[in-house]
Amino acid sequence: MNKKNRVTSYDVAHAAGVSQSAVSRVYRPGVSVSKKTREKVLKAAEELGYKPNAIARMLINRSTGMVAVIISSRANVNFPEVLAQLNKHIAGKNKRVLLFTLDDADQLETVIEQIFAYQVDGVVALTAHFEPDSVTQFAKHNIPVVLYNRELPDHSVSSVCCNHDQGLRMLVDILVSHHHQHFLIMAGPKDSDVARARLSGARNALLAHGFTDTTVIYGDYSYDSARDSLSAYVQNNPLPTAIICSNDTMAIGAIDEIRENLGLRVPEDISVVGFDGISASSWHSYQLTTVSQPTYFMTKAAVETLINLIETPEVPPETRYWPGKLIEGNSVAAAPRDND
Structure with a gap:
């Protein structure tokens, strides 16, 4: 189906004989809606082939549901595993990964501007180097950052590191x-x-x-x-x-x-x-x-730290260390x- 013929929540509401807000409530987790209304909406949606627009719904809630992950092209061999685990943990928080790759440190400024354009909820940085000025830029845009396996001593940013x-x-x-x-x-x-x-x-x-x-x-x-x-x-x-x-x-x-x-x-x-x-x-x-x-625990901690910063911006930054195994x-x- 092309964009011109895409089924909207308005179409579902009309077919089900309910308000457009009722359709929205059916697809919002945790929102109360009567069994009768839910059944009518879901039946109309199935008949029309309707799929809710997750991005549009998140924008209404002032959240894109996306987390930017910045990684260097000079990545370590274990980074595919790290990315897979990050993606799993982020998806478990009902968010999605938007991946940005750096060929060299000089591209960081350009990547940051791209991240701002996507209005992400937060950032996990796996880059070889992350400048303090970059942390300041994200702070000005109220975008929390967690550094993975690196830290910036004396700077206000959260980190998750192997010891x-x-x-x-x-x-x-x-x-x-x-x-x-x-x-x-x-x-x-x-x-x-x-x-x-x-x-x-x-x-x-x-x-x-x-x-x-x-x-x-x-x-x-x-x-x-x-x-x-x-x-x-x-x-x-x-x-x-x-x-x-x-x-x-x-x-x-x-x-x-x-x-x-x-x-x-x-x-x-x-x-x-x-x-x-x-x-x-x-x-x-x-x-x-x-x-x-311990990549599983480090990635899990990075995501938990980031989600906590997104949901509670006043939480102070912290650095969490994980011991390696000989x-x-x-x-x-x-x-x-x-x-x-």
Whole structure:
């Protein structure tokens, strides 16, 4: 049926012999309406092929029922799972996801303007970096924001985060317990809030064990960047006995580079640890020691926090931390004696 012939609530009201407001009440959850009126409306609607316009109904209630989710195209491998769970939790709150993808941080301003045009009820941001000015812009438009797995210290915005410090402490503790002393940190991109948090966590964990001078190289979270950065590093530097990677994808890239181009073994010659707990980390060739993020609970908490902010705007912002789970694979062994 084309738009010109689309059945409206007025048509249903006329056919059922009731008012247009009665039709509206039938399709509004929790609104009282007599059994007789409901039956008449539903019968007329079925005969006419009427389907209520959810967007129009929400606009009447001054709500679009849409939640904007902002994600970077440089997404982590586990982000499809995160998006699926976010969508499930948001749908459970009778709202829908409007997805916006960023190729780089410079596009954030454009995306924000698009979000304003759609008059969304709230925003969940999974971008690599989120500027404080962006939070201010949303606040001026009375649109609540929840940051996923990143935070803006000293700024008034809610966040749901994995405890990166706790996860890195567990990984470093394992490496130190295996007598490693020569570490290399393979960090994520410098403009990523999560990568910076994990780099800080790794440094602090090593510092707690007395290691004050650890070399850092950078990738962009990708498999190829890990191989390239490690290959360039070993050209002019001694090999570490342990590599701490910002995510599992780079850890897998490091393992393949060690085995294929350096001619060494993992973990007998070099131990490697990652972070995230992606499915590939458990593959037989890798069996990575890593920290998995509780994505189900984190996404659920992000949506609950956002809905609470939408329904109760005066609620103050909060940051909720979730501990990661240590997965001990086969990518860590005792440091080689000749490197001690």
